[in-house]
Amino acid sequence: MAAEQARAAALVAAARDGDARALARLVSQVENGAPALRAIMAAVAPYGGHARVIGLTGSPGVGKSTVTSALVRALRAAGRRVGVLAVDPTSPFSGGALLGDRVRMQDHATDAGVFIRSMASRGHLGGLSAAAPQALRVLDAAGFDVICVETVGVGQAEVEIAGLADSTLVILAPGMGDAIQTAKAGVLEIADLFVVNKSDRDGAREVVRDLRTMIAMGTWPQGGWKPPIVLACATAGDGIGELAERLDRHWEWLGRSGELDRRRLARAREEISAIAVAAIRRRLGGVPGDSRLDDVAARVAAGKLDAFSAADELLS
Amino acid sequence: MAAEQARAAALVAAARDGDARALARLVSQVENGAPALRAIMAAVAPYGGHARVIGLTGSPGVGKSTVTSALVRALRAAGRRVGVLAVDPTSPFSGGALLGDRVRMQDHATDAGVFIRSMASRGHLGGLSAAAPQALRVLDAAGFDVICVETVGVGQAEVEIAGLADSTLVILAPGMGDAIQTAKAGVLEIADLFVVNKSDRDGAREVVRDLRTMIAMGTWPQGGWKPPIVLACATAGDGIGELAERLDRHWEWLGRSGELDRRRLARAREEISAIAVAAIRRRLGGVPGDSRLDDVAARVAAGKLDAFSAADELLS
Numbered sequence: 001m002a003a004e005q006a007r008a009a010a011l012v013a014a015a016r017d018g019d020a021r022a023l024a025r026l027v028s029q030v031e032n033g034a035p036a037l038r039a040i041m042a043a044v045a046p047y048g049g050h051a052r053v054i055g056l057t058g059s060p061g062v063g064k065s066t067v068t069s070a071l072v073r074a075l076r077a078a079g080r081r082v083g084v085l086a087v088d089p090t091s092p093f094s095g096g097a098l099l100g101d102r103v104r105m106q107d108h109a110t111d112a113g114v115f116i117r118s119m120a121s122r123g124h125l126g127g128l129s130a131a132a133p134q135a136l137r138v139l140d141a142a143g144f145d146v147i148c149v150e151t152v153g154v155g156q157a158e159v160e161i162a163g164l165a166d167s168t169l170v171i172l173a174p175g176m177g178d179a180i181q182t183a184k185a186g187v188l189e190i191a192d193l194f195v196v197n198k199s200d201r202d203g204a205r206e207v208v209r210d211l212r213t214m215i216a217m218g219t220w221p222q223g224g225w226k227p228p229i230v231l232a233c234a235t236a237g238d239g240i241g242e243l244a245e246r247l248d249r250h251w252e253w254l255g256r257s258g259e260l261d262r263r264r265l266a267r268a269r270e271e272i273s274a275i276a277v278a279a280i281r282r283r284l285g286g287v288p289g290d291s292r293l294d295d296v297a298a299r300v301a302a303g304k305l306d307a308f309s310a311a312d313e314l315l316s
Numbered sequence: 317m318a319a320e321q322a323r324a325a326a327l328v329a330a331a332r333d334g335d336a337r338a339l340a341r342l343v344s345q346v347e348n349g350a351p352a353l354r355a356i357m358a359a360v361a362p363y364g365g366h367a368r369v370i371g372l373t374g375s376p377g378v379g380k381s382t383v384t385s386a387l388v389r390a391l392r393a394a395g396r397r398v399g400v401l402a403v404d405p406t407s408p409f410s411g412g413a414l415l416g417d418r419v420r421m422q423d424h425a426t427d428a429g430v431f432i433r434s435m436a437s438r439g440h441l442g443g444l445s446a447a448a449p450q451a452l453r454v455l456d457a458a459g460f461d462v463i464c465v466e467t468v469g470v471g472q473a474e475v476e477i478a479g480l481a482d483s484t485l486v487i488l489a490p491g492m493g494d495a496i497q498t499a500k501a502g503v504l505e506i507a508d509l510f511v512v513n514k515s516d517r518d519g520a521r522e523v524v525r526d527l528r529t530m531i532a533m534g535t536w537p538q539g540g541w542k543p544p545i546v547l548a549c550a551t552a553g554d555g556i557g558e559l560a561e562r563l564d565r566h567w568e569w570l571g572r573s574g575e576l577d578r579r580r581l582a583r584a585r586e587e588i589s590a591i592a593v594a595a596i597r598r599r600l601g602g603v604p605g606d607s608r609l610d611d612v613a614a615r616v617a618a619g620k621l622d623a624f625s626a627a628d629e630l631l632s
Contacts, residue, residue: 038624045622133623261617268616268623269609273600275627280596284589297584301577306361307449307584308354311591 008039015142016047020115023142027117030134041134044141049264051083051140052251055165056150062173063197066234068150072108073237074244075146083139083147084108084116085132115139133164133271162190163270166260167250169243171195172211174203192250194229195243204231225253284314324355331458332363336431339458343433346450357450360457365580367399367456368567371481372466378489379513382550384466388424389553390560391462399455399463400424400432401448431455449480449587478506479586482576483566485559487511488527490519508566510545511559520547541569600630 014022029036054071058064068084075082108114119132132149139147151161162168170191196207211229220226228246232239254260284293296310305313330338345352370387374380384400391398424430435448448465455463467477478484486507512523527545536542544562548555570576600609612626621629 038622041622041624045616046619048619049617264617265610265613268613268626271623272609272613272616272626272630273597275623276600276630277593277597279627279631281589281593284592293585293588294581297581297588300361300584300588301365301580303362303364306354306357307587307591308357310584310588311595314588314592315595 004036004039005042008036008043012040012043012047012141015138018112018143020112023115023138024117026138026142027135030138031119031131033131037134041137044137047141047143048137049140051136051144052146052167053136053140053165054146054148054247055161055168056148056171057161057168058171058173058195058197062171063234064150064171067169067171067195067197067232067240067243068148069108070232070234070237070240071243072114072148074240076108076111076113078244080145081113081143082115083142083144084114085135085139085147085149086116086118087132087149087151115142115144130274132160133267133274136164163267166254166263167192167247169193169195169247171197172207173198174201174207191227192225193227193243193246195239196229196231197234199231199233199238200236223257225250225257225259320352320355321358324352324359328356328359328363328457331454334428334459336428339431339454340433342454342458343451346454347435347447349447353450357453360453363457363459364453365456367452367460368462368483369452369456369481370462370464370563371477371484372464372487373477373484374487374489374511374513378487379550380466380487383485383487383511383513383548383556383559384464385424386548386550386553386556387559388430388464390556392424392427392429394560396461397429397459398431399458399460400430401451401455401463401465402432402434403448403465403467431458431460446590448476449583449590452480479583482570482579483508483563485509485511485563487513488523489514490517490523507543508541509543509559509562511555512545512547513550515547515549515554516552539573541566541573541575 011022011026015026026040028034030040056064056068056071065086068086072082072084108116117135119135136147136149149161149164168190170193172194173196194211196204196211198204208229208231215227215229230239230243230246232243234240254263284291292314296305296313299305300307300310327338327342331342342356344350346356372380372384372387381402384402388398388400424432433451435451452463452465465477465480484506486509488510489512510527512520512527514520524545524547531543531545546555546559546562548559550556570579600607608630612621612629615621616623616626
C-alpha cells in the first residue's frame with residue numbers, strides 16, 4: 001500500500017510537470033479501477049478545484065466534435081491548457097460517425113497544451129463512464145485550465161454531464177427537429193448555453209427562434225442565469241469567439257453568484273454517494289452461498305419474510 | 317401502524333376472495349409507494365410462490381399485445397386465472413401505437429378470471445416500474461395461476477423482465493431486421509422461448525432460420541434448456557396452442573432442474589438489494605444542510621479529502 005502510494009504520487013508529480021504519458025497512465029488506471037485507484041485519488045485531491053469544466057452535449061449529427069475542436073482552438077489561442085474527455089457511445093449505430101468526427105480532434109494531436117482522451121460509455125444505454133468524475137479530478141490536478149467533456153446527447157448521459165460540468169453547453173443544428181425534442185427530453189433545464197451549429201444551413205434561424213420561445217416560457221430567478229443562444233458554424237470557426245466570451249461570462253456569474261460552490265458541492269455529494277452505494281452493493285452481495293443476503297433471500301422466496309423487512313434486517 | 321396493517325390485511329383478504337376493486341387498490345398503493353406499501357408487502361408475503369410469471373418482450377410492432385391477448389385466451393380456456401401487468405413506455409413515439417394494441421386486451425374486460433393492469437415505466441429510458449416486483453407479489457397472493465408481464469423491448473426493460481419472470485418469451489416478426497438486432501442487444505441470452513409472430517407475412521421463415529442459426533451457435537449445458545421457436549399468427553390464433561404447450565414444458569423443466577428455485581432466489585436477492593440500496597441512498601442524503609454527507613462533500617470540494625476516503629467515513 002505504501003509502495004502504491006509512492007508510485008501514485010510519482011505519477012501525479014510527473015503529470016503535473018507536463019508528462020503526457022504519466023497522465024495517460026493515470027487516467028487508464030482510474031478508468032480500469034486498478035488497485036492504484038484509491039492511491040491516485042488521494043494523491044490528486046490536494047491539487048483540485050482549479051480547472052473549469054465545460055460539458056458539451058447534443059444529438060448525433062449536430063457537429064459536437066467540430067464545436068469542441070473549434071472551442072479548444074480558441075482556448076489555446078488565449079493561452080489556456082485544455083483537456084478533453086470524449087465519452088464514446090458503444091452503440092454500433094453512432095459509433096461509425098463518431099469515429100469520423102474524432103479524427104478532426106487530431107488537429108490538436110501535436111499540441112502539448114492539449115490532452116485528449118476517449119472513455120468508454122457505460123452499457124448500451126449510454127451514460128457516462130462511471131470513472132468520469134475521477135478522470136476529471138486527475139486532469140484537474142494535472143493543471144489544465146479548462147476541461148471539455150464531450151458526450152453524445154442520448155438518454156442518461158445528458159443529465160449526468162450537467163452533474164459534472166461547471167458550464168453545460170447544449171448543441172443543436174437545423175433540420176433535425178431538435179429544438180422540440182430537446183425540450184421534451186428535459187435538456188432545456190440542464191443547458192447553461194445553447195449553440196445552434198451549422199448556421200449556414202436552412203432553418204438555423206428557425207431553431208434559434210423556437211429556442212427563444214421556449215426559453216421565454218421558462219421562469220428565471222431574479223439575478224439568475226438565462227441561457228444565451230450562440231449561432232455558430234464550427235467548421236468555418238464562425239461564432240466560436242462569441243461562444244468563448246459567453247462561457248467566460250457564465251464563469252464570472254458562477255463565481256459571483258455562489259453557484260460554482262453550490263455545483264461543486266453537489267458534485268462531491270453525488271460522487272461520494274455513488275462510491276458508497278457501490279461499496280454497499282458489493283458488501284450486500286457478499287460471497288455467494290455465504291452471505292446474509294442469501295439467507296434473507298431464501299426466506300423471502302419461501303414467503304416467510306417480505307423484502308422490506310429483509311432489507312431492514314440486512315441494514316441493521 | 318397497527319391500523320395500517322389491519323387495513324392492508326383486509327384488502328388482501330378481499331383480493332384473495334376475488335374482489336377486483338380491492339386488488340386494483342392494492343396495486344395502486346404499491347405503485348404509488350403509499351405509506352401502506354410495507355404493510356401490504358408484509359400481508360401478501362405468506363401467500364406468494366404459487367403463480368407462474370411469464371414475461372413477454374419484443375420491439376414495437378411485433379404484435380406483443382396480440383400475442384399476450386391470445387395467450388390469455390388459451391390459458392383461460394384451460395381454466396387458469398390470469399393476471400396481466402402491461403408496462404407502458406412513456407415515450408410519445410410508441411405510446412400511441414401501444415394504446416391501440418391495448419384496446420385488444422379489452423376482449424378480456426368482462427372476464428372475472430382476468431385482471432389487467434397498466435403500469436408506468438420508469439423514466440424516459442424505459443425500464444420496468446420500480447414497483448413491478450412488488451405488484452407481481454400482490455397478484456401472486458391474490459391467487460392468479462399465471463401472471464403475464466408485457467413490456468416493450470427497448471433498452472433496459474428487456475433485461476429487467478428476465479429477472480422477474482419464470483419464463484421469458486421474446487417475440488419477433490418478419491420485415492424488421494429483428495433477429496439480427498435482437499442478437500446484438502443480448503436478448504438471445506434472456507429468451508426461454510422465441511415467438512416469430514405474423515407468420516402470414518413474407519420473411520417469417522427467414523426469421524426462424526436466422527434464429528435457428530444463432531441458437532445453434534450458442535452453447536447449451538448438458539440437460540439444459542434450449543429455447544424453442546414457435547411460429548405464430550396471433551391475430552388468427554395460429555400457433556398459440558403450441559406456445560402454451562411449450563410454456564408448460566418449460567415450466568416442468570424449471571421445476572425438475574431446480575432452475576425455478578434458483579431464479580426465484582435470485583429475484584428475491586435483487587429485490588432486497590434494490591430496497592436496501594434505495595434506503596441507504598435516502599439515509600446518505602439525509603437532511604440537506606444537516607447531514608454527514610454535506611460535511612464530507614465540503615471537504616472533498618475543498619480538496620482536503622478524496623471521495624473514496626469520504627465514502628469510507630460515511631460508511632464507518
